[in-house]
Amino acid sequence: MQGKRVYMDNAASTRMDEKVLEAMEPYLFEKYSVATSEFGHSMGIEAKEGLEEARKSIAKRLGAAPGEMIFTSGSAESSNLAIKGVMEANKGHLIVSDIEDFAVLHTARTLEKAGYEVSYLPVDEEGFVDPDELVDTIRDDTVLVSIQHANQEIGTIQDISALAGICDEAEVLFHTDATHTFTRVPLDVEKIPVDLVTLSAHTIHGPKGIGALYVREGTPLKKQMEGGFQEFDMRGGLENIPGAVGFSKAVELVAEDENRRLKELRDMIIDRVQEEIPDTTLNGSREQRLPQNANITFHYVEGESITLHLDMRGIAVSTGSACFSRSLEASHVIMGIGGDHERAHGSVRFSLGRFNTEEEVNYVVDNIKEVVKRLREISPLGKE
């Protein structure tokens, strides 16, 4: 198997689709102009058309109007803009869940340090926010609730319709980070009363460095990035038109049967591991789960050792182990679902994408089986 490479870290980022590059190319080498108004030069108008077409098609996938879609540099910026933008425009109380991505969690902490009051909602052992708990946490001065659509590590999909409905009734704004669900799990802002949605391109085989924030019309928002009047005067700076066009193409390329295929591959991983490897725990919900995510704790062994062994066999996955992370902290998500450190340290996330095959899934499971067995042989744990 020398030279074989299997990438199953698609939640971190994906390989860009060639078709996305093809769509972008004209906007890099021919229509590279700054976008201008219809009173500008022809090349500027052409570039502007590309940008607006992309905006329209991405908005449509979400059930939104083009004027409600702000392009950003990615999910982190979108969530920063959503949360700081709303809180600074309104002042008051903010609610976020405990297992958000750092783009949300650290933004909340920064606001807390600046004097805002923030409540952190715990989640249950599968990673779900309890809607009743949200009801109890909302106060008269609550301005915004930010709860992710699905979790980046354990793949649990929240009951977004219930959570958004509660906020709508309480007249509180609702933001959701849909980095991992956009095009993979249905979300229609015409049907679900979410006010702000964070979107990203590089998690769906689009280019890096482009994302978007859906902002429901009429939502008060304070601009965070000063510059020109771009993006409805909500985000200064030259538009990333090749990125936007690539993002739009990436969205167009995700089809329902692809999501079904990913779900099958995911279930193969989970089923084979559960049948063939003793002492494992599936992290997150079995049912309400991202089609592209499997996250499993292999007890009695440490995650960095697993990922390093797999890396030497050409396999890229990630772990919630502290030793793997830059912060030397165990995953806040696994700890958030009530897992202990050992469960976090031994957790491995397999995240799938368009280019993974059934053969790769089998290769990965065969190898993890071997690696876990070897590491357990040298582990002092689990032998009594």
Next chain:
Amino acid sequence: MGMPYSEKVIEYFKNPKNVGKIEDADGKAKEGSPACGDMVQVYIKVDKETQTITDIKFESYGCASNIATGSIITEMAKGKTIEEAKQITWQDAADELGGLPPVKAHCSVLAIDGLRAAIQNYEEKHGLLKDQKPTTVEIVEDRLKRVMNPMTGLDVIKTDLIHDISVEDGVVTIYVDLDEDHQFANAIKEDIKEKIEPLWDVQRVEVHFGE
């Protein structure tokens, strides 16, 4: 940026030596815990005449540097007298391995602690230990030299991270010169507790942060 580990670390990680248990060990010890993400267990057989380590084995739950260090120290200690083996330091092991990443110092220093603790366990069982001394600020300070500052790979004493230490009625209080929100605050706190709590007369360890 390539692999953070030397070839030798990877080799020992892939094929660790002296792995396993010694059922009738003369000394054994466990350091670390699954909670910290790293744990080693060391077993030794000692020749009573010569006080030489005749056999040594280890088990590891941990990352690559933990496994590799566990393996190398068993090789380094085998055939040495217990007094010689006690002198093996983290730096010796790191040098032998062709270097270890400083941020992983915590994981690898555990193996050294495990070896020393196994020797101590042997000495206790065979009446070789002098009377147990009550814990003092100096003893605490000495132990803190085994707590790494992940920012530098040097210990917290050498890097002036410890602002004050007090020992009173079995309660050890340690003041760390670091913001409570610092990314390494929690890791350092866990590490300090892990090193100080086992002292025989210590009931509680309190770690306070603040610049």
